[in-house]
Amino acid sequence: ELDLNRFNASATGAENTFLPRLSYQVDNNEAVTVEQKESVTNDRYSKPKYAGTTPSGRSVFKISAANPGSARVTFVVSNEASRQPAAVRYSLFVQVYGPLRIKTRSLVLAPGAVYQLVTSGGAPDAMQGEITFTSDNPNVVSILPTSSSHFREQGKIAALTPGRARITARRAGSWSEVDIVDVTVRNVDGIQIRSPTNTMYVGKELPLHITGSQGESPFMFFSVPHFSAEWSVSDPDVFELVNNNLDGVTAAIVAKKEGSGVVTVVVTFAYSRSAYSSSTISTFTANLPIQVISPFQVYGRDSGIAQIVSCNTLLLPVLSNYTLYSTSPPTSFRILDSYQDGAVSSASRERFLTIDSFSGSVRTDSNSGVAFVLATPHTANQRPKIVQIEVKPTRFFELSTSNLKTKHIKTIVPISSDLLLTPIFKDEYCNEFAIGPSYHKFDYELDSHETVSLSHERIANSDSLSLVIRGLKPGNSLLRLYNPKDPRNEDFIELSVSDVISPSLAAIHLGGVVHFGIDFPFLTSPTSLFYSSNTGSSSSSSSNQVSNDLWRSSNESVIKVHPRSGHATATG
Numbered sequence: 001e002l003d004l005n006r007f008n009a010s011a012t013g014a015e016n017t018f019l020p021r022l023s024y025q026v027d028n029n030e031a032v033t034v035e036q037k038e039s040v041t042n043d044r045y046s047k048p049k050y051a052g053t054t055p056s057g058r059s060v061f062k063i064s065a066a067n068p069g070s071a072r073v074t075f076v077v078s079n080e081a082s083r084q085p086a087a088v089r090y091s092l093f094v095q096v097y098g099p100l101r102i103k104t105r106s107l108v109l110a111p112g113a114v115y116q117l118v119t120s121g122g123a124p125d126a127m128q129g130e131i132t133f134t135s136d137n138p139n140v141v142s143i144l145p146t147s148s149s150h151f152r153e154q155g156k157i158a159a160l161t162p163g164r165a166r167i168t169a170r171r172a173g174s175w176s177e178v179d180i181v182d183v184t185v186r187n188v189d190g191i192q193i194r195s196p197t198n199t200m201y202v203g204k205e206l207p208l209h210i211t212g213s214q215g216e217s218p219f220m221f222f223s224v225p226h227f228s229a230e231w232s233v234s235d236p237d238v239f240e241l242v243n244n245n246l247d248g249v250t251a252a253i254v255a256k257k258e259g260s261g262v263v264t265v266v267v268t269f270a271y272s273r274s275a276y277s278s279s280t281i282s283t284f285t286a287n288l289p290i291q292v293i294s295p296f297q298v299y300g301r302d303s304g305i306a307q308i309v310s311c312n313t314l315l316l317p318v319l320s321n322y323t324l325y326s327t328s329p330p331t332s333f334r335i336l337d338s339y340q341d342g343a344v345s346s347a348s349r350e351r352f353l354t355i356d357s358f359s360g361s362v363r364t365d366s367n368s369g370v371a372f373v374l375a376t377p378h379t380a381n382q383r384p385k386i387v388q389i390e391v392k393p394t395r396f397f398e399l400s401t402s403n404l405k406t407k408h409i410k411t412i413v414p415i416s417s418d419l420l421l422t423p424i425f426k427d428e429y430c431n432e433f434a435i436g437p438s439y440h441k442f443d444y445e446l447d448s449h450e451t452v453s454l455s456h457e458r459i460a461n462s463d464s465l466s467l468v469i470r471g472l473k474p475g476n477s478l479l480r481l482y483n484p485k486d487p488r489n490e491d492f493i494e495l496s497v498s499d500v501i502s503p504s505l506a507a508i509h510l511g512g513v514v515h516f517g518i519d520f521p522f523l524t525s526p527t528s529l530f531y532s533s534n535t536g537s538s539s540s541s542s543s544n545q546v547s548n549d550l551w552r553s554s555n556e557s558v559i560k561v562h563p564r565s566g567h568a569t570a571t572g
Contacts, residue, residue, distance in 0.1 A: 230265065
């Protein structure tokens with residue numbers, strides 16, 4: 001509410017010398033909206049009128065929160081009579097925040113399991129109070145004590161005995177910032193192998209993970225004492241396991257040739273009917289049949305070319321943008337009206353795919369289909385190429401480290417170093433899409449936030465996001481990445497944080513020597529490394545130019561290290 005009466009006092013000597021007019025500006029209309037509630041003319045000043053005032057000379061506005069963010073609302077009082085620039089400005093800073101929410105909406109745990117609940121939303125840091133967690137049934141689910149109020153130690157719960165409990169998160173000093181999640185503690189009565197599909201093409205990779213008999217998340221038993229899982233395949237000639245650690249809740253297989261086989265996992269852990277009873281070793285087995293087929297190879301003939309040219313296949317998601325390039329620019333592109341007997345009509349193709357003839361920019365619509373694009377170089381001695389483009393929705397995604405050719409299921413994250421995980425989208429046959437869909441949104445879930453921290457990083461020249469994982473302290477953690485609109489579209493990856501470079505802390509005398517080593521189980525060559533640290537460093541590039549130096553010192557006047565062996569000498 002703003003009072004404009006005082007501005008009339010400036011009218012000394014002449015009536016209505018200063019007749020104020022009120023307006024407002026908002027620098028972020030997505031965060032807040034402003035509505036003028038009263039616009040009654042002030043009868044004391046008949047001409048010109050106050051804009052939007054009550055008979056008492058007051059103007060009332062309603063500011064509504066629309067979306068999380070911040071906005072500055074500026075009210076401007078100007079001299080309407082002389083139409084001079086604004087004389088007085090009032091600024092109001094508005095902070096909009098989402099409601100406090102526990103990210104996990106429902107949870108099933110086995111007795112003995114530990115899980116950390118995490119909240120999102122709520123007031124910004126400057127206005128936050130400590131979040132407290134309480135259980136309405138501590139005999140079923142208890143809240144573990146913390147040594148500090150730091151969020152990385154808050155929200156840890158322990159499943160004790162079968163039953164249900166309601167966990168409440170509340171912001172200290174606030175009656176409105178509260179959220180509730182229901183936790184079910186259930187005995188494990190069996191397991192399943194979860195797979196996005198049972199059919200694979202030769203050479204493709206398929207991620208797998210274990211769930212409960214009723215589809216419960218791997219979080220149900222991942223932290224149960226003495227948990228282990230042994231994976232195996234019935235015919236390694238058809239497909240083989242590729243993960244470096246075969247005792248976790250996740251695995252992956254790669255198809256080698258046509259055929260069929262079975263993936264088997266045997267899970268063992270110290271199982272007890274409750275946290276207060278003695279535990280016994282329990283074993284559960286699950287099988288998953290897999291069929292491997294060969295992809296259909298397409299060849300065609302362009303009407304103007306005497307030779308047969310092969311089709312390169314490109315898989316794109318619906319509602320996406322992609323650009324075709326060539327090694328001999330400039331190149332012209334066009335969609336073929338016909339391509340042997342199986343091509344669809346040009347009119348039907350245009351409903352799901354268009355291409356710019358000069359730039360090679362491809363845009364897909366919301367429909368699926370297959371089209372053939374002819375790329376013609378302007379060089380006379382080079383033959384045109386035909387590209388088959390298939391457009392369809394994505395089926396699932398798999399987390400992958402961009403520096404490794406295959407996904408190492410138990411991924412080692414060095415302390416104080418970063419690891420980049422990228423979602424790779426695939427179809428029902430495990431074929432990789434060239435890009436990810438721009439409309440796909442991600443969220444993540446961790447069973448513990450003490451060992452790693454996570455942040456998002458946008459991939460250059462793309463709408464896709466990667467997940468940056470930083471190692472905080474030694475330990476293991478299970479990461480789940482999922483689509484909030486389709487929670488079953490998910491992938492899990494086990495993270496192990498440790499000191500990769502040994503010794504991690506070295507103290508030597510002047511002239512002394514130390515030999516640095518790398519504790520990396522699946523390291524086969526220096527080009528496999530993708531981490532960096534203060535003690536030594538290594539890198540790999542996406543190009544073919546890879547440095548031959550494995551080690552380097554930040555200050556050779558103090559420590560000089562051999563670039564290949566890691567043998568270091570204290571020089572000063």
